Amino acid sequence: MSHGSSPRPATAKKSSDLKGTVRIPGDKSISHRSFMFGGLASGETRITGLLEGEDVINTGKAMQAMGARIRKEGDTWIINGVGNGALLAPEAPLDFGNAGTGCRLTMGLVGVYDFDSTFIGDASLTKRPMGRVLDPLREMGVQVKSAEGDRLPVTLHGPQTPNPITYRVPMASAQVKSAVLLAGLNTPGITTVIEPVLTRDHTEKMLQGFGANLTVETDAEGVRTIRLEGRGKLIGQVIDVPGDPSSTAFPLVAALIVPGSDITILNVLMNPTRTGLILTLQEMGAEIEVMNQRLAGGEDVADLRVRYSELKGVSVPEERAPSMIDEYPVLAVAAAFAEGATVMNGLEELRVKESDRLSAVADGLKLNGLDCDEGEASLVVRGRPGGKGLGNASGEKVKTHLDHRIAMSFLVMGLASEHPVTVDDATMIATSFPEFMDLMTGLGAKIEQAESKAA
Numbered sequence: 331m332s333h334g335s336s337p338r339p340a341t342a343k344k345s346s347d348l349k350g351t352v353r354i355p356g357d358k359s360i361s362h363r364s365f366m367f368g369g370l371a372s373g374e375t376r377i378t379g380l381l382e383g384e385d386v387i388n389t390g391k392a393m394q395a396m397g398a399r400i401r402k403e404g405d406t407w408i409i410n411g412v413g414n415g416a417l418l419a420p421e422a423p424l425d426f427g428n429a430g431t432g433c434r435l436t437m438g439l440v441g442v443y444d445f446d447s448t449f450i451g452d453a454s455l456t457k458r459p460m461g462r463v464l465d466p467l468r469e470m471g472v473q474v475k476s477a478e479g480d481r482l483p484v485t486l487h488g489p490q491t492p493n494p495i496t497y498r499v500p501m502a503s504a505q506v507k508s509a510v511l512l513a514g515l516n517t518p519g520i521t522t523v524i525e526p527v528l529t530r531d532h533t534e535k536m537l538q539g540f541g542a543n544l545t546v547e548t549d550a551e552g553v554r555t556i557r558l559e560g561r562g563k564l565i566g567q568v569i570d571v572p573g574d575p576s577s578t579a580f581p582l583v584a585a586l587i588v589p590g591s592d593i594t595i596l597n598v599l600m601n602p603t604r605t606g607l608i609l610t611l612q613e614m615g616a617e618i619e620v621m622n623q624r625l626a627g628g629e630d631v632a633d634l635r636v637r638y639s640e641l642k643g644v645s646v647p648e649e650r651a652p653s654m655i656d657e658y659p660v661l662a663v664a665a666a667f668a669e670g671a672t673v674m675n676g677l678e679e680l681r682v683k684e685s686d687r688l689s690a691v692a693d694g695l696k697l698n699g700l701d702c703d704e705g706e707a708s709l710v711v712r713g714r715p716g717g718k719g720l721g722n723a724s725g726e727k728v729k730t731h732l733d734h735r736i737a738m739s740f741l742v743m744g745l746a747s748e749h750p751v752t753v754d755d756a757t758m759i760a761t762s763f764p765e766f767m768d769l770m771t772g773l774g775a776k777i778e779q780a781e782s783k784a785a
């Protein structure tokens with residue numbers, strides 16, 4: 331895995347028209363859950379289209395360490411699960427690398443078992459707050475040992491009989507919602523999660539697909555009440571993972587800002603809890619044609635035709651943030667090429683991602699000649715249509731802080747900037763989108779990576 335390897339800078343240069351058709355690799359959120367729920371369910375789960383990024387592979391390894399059998403035949407991952415309630419005690423710490431999703435969801439999944447489980451990760455994950463998941467687990471009766479500030483390493487030990495709780499999620503977080511629901515799977519009675527703000531709903535939909543007794547009620551204000559009956563049977567499923575809309579964002583924004591571009595992106599997940607970026611870009615004037623809308627495995631999927639567009643700045647409604655939370659860094663890049671200012675609010679969650687994304691984006695934009703204002707939970711970007719003066723002729727590198735999305739966003743910026751844009755490390759891209767370099771250069775993007783140094 332790249333966490334231990336040396337950093338590898340990469341440089342993106344002004345490119346001419348991006349052209350071609352690409353298929354985006356599988357959605358990361360659904361891929362993590364496919365390994366987890368397949369590993370837990372009774373019988374066989376077959377997965378195609380799985381994202382084979384480092385984050386997801388670490389989740390697969392964790393499930394193997396707890397008794398799941400996982401193998402790959404041709405393009406299909408085949409999992410034989412342990413059966414709900416029958417995870418084995420992991421003999422060694424579970425290493426989630428760079429992945430908040432893998433780590434936090436698995437804390438819920440296994441933390442309520444009456445044995446020790448220990449969680450570790452890379453330098454980025456070790457800085458991220460785990461209290462948001464540990465607090466509800468404590469209420470369920472789990473004993474927690476953690477580093478200062480509820481950081482990793484964390485060791486959990488569940489009670490003999492966990493308490494079913496009613497938990498109101500205090501921040502917009504699908505990971506927290508999911509961790510509580512997954513803990514509920516091995517808890518007698520009904521576990522209830524109240525979600526005031528809708529976040530991605532993959533856990534709810536997929537658990538229902540695996541046979542869990544889970545209901546969702548939404549009141550007039552949009553507050554959702556999710557009830558899960560614990561200790562029910564889960565049964566293996568056949569899953570075809572649609573393309574990741576968060577990965578789609580990079581070629582999509584690249585095509586919008588590089589003059590003359592016209593690309594088609596196939597098989598993109600269009601679940602409405604994930605499409606905030608597309609809506610926002612359309613409001614900015616982006617020509618994005620949504621084609622062949624269809625249902626696949628219970629999810630909306632479509633192909634996108636994207637053409638170079640003259641963008642204008644907008645104010646992004648704050649309530650849209652959860653449906654595009656991972657896309658703000660690359661939206662800021664689109665905004666860098668728009669006429670006028672783009673105003674983004676409600677960004678507090680960006681500060682606790684793989685890096686503090688709000689300051690990483692603001693610092694990177696300023697380094698590359700753009701005027702922007704970083705607030706406590708807001709960002710204002712004043713664009714420069716045509717990219718005149720953008721980039722960094724002296725080759726000074728954007729600091730990516732072990733964050734894949736910062737690396738990919740600034741490489742996209744370089745494709746339409748007057749001067750090149752260089753990032754200090756592109757290795758983390760492999761956590762979520764290992765195909766990024768080949769896919770982008772295949773469309774005509776000029777991106778070069780430094781050779782990796784022998785270890």
Ligand SMILES: O=C(O)C1=C[C@@H](OP(=O)(O)O)[C@@H](O)[C@H](O)C1
Binds near residue numbers: 508
């Ligand atoms: O549940 C998930 O799969 C995810 C939830 C989001 O995190 P939060 O729950 O911290 O917002 C998102 O940023 C992450 O990439 C994936």
Ligand SMILES: C=C(OP(=O)(O)O)C(=O)O
Binds near residue numbers: 656684735
């Ligand atoms: C925030 C992200 O992932 P995670 O929380 O799983 O590390 C991301 O992929 O942008």
